[in-house]
Amino acid sequence: MTRRLLLFLALFVSILAALELFVRANGASFEALSDRLAFQIRVFERSPEDTAALFLGTSRFADAIDQTVFSDAVSERVEEDVRAVNGAMGGINLGEIMEFAEVVVDSPSLPRVIVEVSGPSVTMGTTKSPDPSSEDLAMSGPDVERFPDRFENRLQGWFLDHSSLVRYRKALRPRTFLRLAILYSANFVDPGKWARKGVIRELLTSSDSEIPEEAFAALTPVRFSPDSPVGKHSFSEEDLIEDPVFQGMVEIAEILKESSAEVTWVAPPVSEVMQPSEGGAKRRAIYERIARDYEVTILDYSGISFDPAWFRDQSHLNEKGRTLFSRLVARDLSSDW
Amino acid sequence: MLFNSITFLLFHFLFVGIYWMVPQQKVRQVVLLLSSVLFYGWYYWPALILLGISILVNYGFSRWIDSAEQKKKIVTLAVVVNLCSLGWFKYSAFISANLVAFFSSFGITLSDPPASAWLPLGISFYTFQVIGYLVDVGRGEIRAERNLLAFGVFKCFYGQLVAGPIVRAHTLIPQLKEKRVFRASDFLLGIYLLIAGLAMKVCLADTLAQFVDYGFANPNELEIATAWLTLYAFAAQILSDFWGYSTVAIGLGLMYGIKLPINFNLPYLATSIREFWHRWHITLSEWLRDYLYIPLGGNRKHQHRNLFLTMLLGGIWHGASWNFVFWGAGHGIWLVLERVCPKMLPANRFFLIVKWLLVFNGVCLLWVFFRAPTFPVAMDFFQALLIPPFTMKDSPPDALIFILLGFTAYTAILGKSLTDRRFLDWGLGRQVGLTILLVLLILSFADARLDFIYFVF
Structure with a gap:
């Protein structure tokens, strides 16, 4: 048995060392598989050269846009083959959206980007780094006061800094196989399908996406464009500048103005209880200002009456709502495609 | 120290290495006791005082029970002392809150009696383990352990100190005293x-x-x-x-x-x-x-x-x-x-x-x-x-x-x-x-x- 123990330990250590070397050698791939944002960017970068539109936003956009429905609807209207990619994802924050926007700037062949107007909870977020380094760990958190926690944090930090296997450990989750499948099937299967909540139920139930035409025609957004007349409002310059939604939009718009892509902002629909009070006067003022300053179009669907049956919660659309909304956005964008 | 921490894994393999390197079982007992004390104190060192008192008091009780004729009374006293300690640290807040609520329903207002501010880690486990030991000594099923070192390790071996398994003395103490042979x-x-x-x-x-x-x-x-x-x-x-x-x-x-x-x-x-x-x-x-x-x-x-x-x-x-x-x-x-x-x-x-x-x-x-x-x-x-x-x-x-x-x-x-x-x-x-x-x-x-x-x- 002693021989078996020694063999076991030797093999165990050798395999871990080999894995460490393998992960080091393929650091970029493992980074993409271990971090949501890096993965989403990788999916976009793998999309064909002729991709005509990229959606950028949070889980609301991820749930609201079916890229296949959108692509088909636009293709039908403009009578040419249009391919869109939905790069929106759940759990994203402002810093991550900005990081994705930088990728858009570096993609000169992308003609159009459609950005979600996010809520304050997202725009007030900060840039997230996938794994803190030893220095971050040593400096952060309330636990650092206790020596045992500080010691443990330093140890963890050391391993994070020196072992790729530890740094990219999330790439080792069973979900990685799903991610690999998504990555390599992204050109023919909508990656968003797998990331959405309730995917199992959707796979098991037949999707009834028939939308009444009269309902469809009645749903029109409020459109803000650079040359729209500026409405009167009682908000001071300070009110607007200090608004987190305004600040978030400016941060992203500042990056995207360097891009050759045409930028459109879209505010997705919300259930009635979430609709802005007093008709969203402040939002309107913000949209007017952004549209004028950055020469962009903003489509605001947040005030329209969406059937509660099209939501899976107060702010996220379900399968039926997603199909309808993708067609709506396709209709409203294809007029100036 | 948590089992699910890198600190613990380093700590454990360090002490396992030292344990097998020393040939005498007595020294190994010292290694086990030191490692257990470090393990327990690492989490919250003041808790070591209570653990130390508990080891000494129960060691004394077990020896007393062993030598006494009226074992039952001393066993009862020892069990009550242990339960009081457990009760103070674990149940005093609950009991006092319920007493205050009970009397207030009759219109009598009581100020909250003092209660323990912290719960020593694993107190329920090591209290039950030692009560079992004291009762076994009282029943004459085992003799009281004379070696304080072995008793201390029995009471606080870090492998099972915090959340069990609750080990019986006749299972653990002989393993601590007999020279262990390394088995791959x-x-x-x-x-x-x-x-x-x-x-x-x-x-x-x-x-x-x-x-x-x-x-x-x-x-x-x-x-x-x-x-x-x-x-x-x-x-x-x-x-x-x-x-x-x-x-x-x-x-x-x-x-x-x-x-x-x-x-x-x-x-x-x-x-x-x-x-x-x-x-x-x-x-x-x-x-x-x-x-x-x-x-x-x-x-x-x-x-x-x-x-x-x-x-x-x-x-x-x-x-x-x-x-x-x-x-x-x-x-x-x-x-x-x-x-x-x-x-x-x-x-x-x-x-x-x-x-x-x-x-x-x-x-x-x-x-x-x-x-x-x-x-x-x-x-x-x-x-x-x-x-x-x-x-x-x-x-x-x-x-x-x-x-x-x-x-x-x-x-x-x-x-x-x-x-x-x-x-x-x-x-x-x-x-x-x-x-x-x-x-x-x-x-x-x-x-x-x-x-x-x-x-x-």
Whole structure:
């Protein structure tokens, strides 16, 4: 048995060392598989050269846009083959959206980007780094006061800094196989399908996406464009500048103005209880200002009456709502495609 | 120090190395005592004072009992002293709050009596372990341990100090005193159990915790399917957490050449509540049987009362709240009913499945009391589970379903290997492959370190 123990330990250590070397050698791939944002960017970068539109936003956009429905609807209207990619994802924050926007700037062949107007909870977020380094760990958190926690944090930090296997450990989750499948099937299967909540139920139930035409025609957004007349409002310059939604939009718009892509902002629909009070006067003022300053179009669907049956919660659309909304956005964008 | 920390792994392998390098068993006892003191003090060093006092006082009591003629009185005194210590640290706040509420209902206002501000880690476990020892000495089943060093290690061996298994003196003390011979098979099995137990904790228990925490914090938001899945998630979480801890403890012991008893044996496969308690927290069940149920009269007289009282007190041992009282009482009533009507269902394969379903779901329903932070929350959770109208607008989180499937697969494939030595019969490739796979799973799921659930008991 002693021989078996020694063999076991030797093999165990050798395999871990080999894995460490393998992960080091393929650091970029493992980074993409271990971090949501890096993965989403990788999916976009793998999309064909002729991709005509990229959606950028949070889980609301991820749930609201079916890229296949959108692509088909636009293709039908403009009578040419249009391919869109939905790069929106759940759990994203402002810093991550900005990081994705930088990728858009570096993609000169992308003609159009459609950005979600996010809520304050997202725009007030900060840039997230996938794994803190030893220095971050040593400096952060309330636990650092206790020596045992500080010691443990330093140890963890050391391993994070020196072992790729530890740094990219999330790439080792069973979900990685799903991610690999998504990555390599992204050109023919909508990656968003797998990331959405309730995917199992959707796979098991037949999707009834028939939308009444009269309902469809009645749903029109409020459109803000650079040359729209500026409405009167009682908000001071300070009110607007200090608004987190305004600040978030400016941060992203500042990056995207360097891009050759045409930028459109879209505010997705919300259930009635979430609709802005007093008709969203402040939002309107913000949209007017952004549209004028950055020469962009903003489509605001947040005030329209969406059937509660099209939501899976107060702010996220379900399968039926997603199909309808993708067609709506396709209709409203294809007029100036 | 937490088992699921890098500090602990370095600490453990350092002390295991030192332990096997020194040839004398006496010095090894010193190594074990020092490591245990460091382990316990690392978490919160003032708790060492209480542990030290407890070791000295109980050592004195055991010697006194051994030499006295009226053993029973001294045993009673020693047990009362230990229970008072446990009561002060664990139950004083609960008792004082209830007294204040009781008197205020008669219009008498009491100021809150003083209560302990902190709960020493593992106090319930080491108190029960030492009470068992004192009673055994009183019964004359074992002699009081003269070697204070060996007694100290018995009381605070870090492998099982914080959350068991509750070890009997006649099992552990001889292993501490006799010279241990390094057995490669034990060491190899110890490594596997350490890793397999950590995998249960990190990959299953900690991942399920986020769904359970949310569900029990917002029971009114749960639709029926999500409520039941949250309940199953807690059933899986507590088993993974506690079984994981016990498995790590057994693995640590084996690396020192010390065999600790198993604490779990696939409890959710039980087809009766009696069988469940033979499979769940086995060392506590045996302790309750030997030191509570039998002294109360056992099967000789008032069997049903004894059974109920034992489970009720077992419930209270888990924590100072009415929820644990109801949880213990629920199990007590169920055990009594099973004794009163032993053959309610026919004994064929179909009814075996029916019985399994009833037992599993019944145990899960009683877990509501165990997990809910307060009684009203427990009632809200029961409402989401059992009271119409039931809604089903949204599907439960996919991730929760996947993790529950992962839990089922883990226990089905590896469960038996955590209870016996079958790992040693496997081929080298399978042993290494499985261990590497578990290490990778631990790494991939290691995010925030969460305490073990039983640390608070």
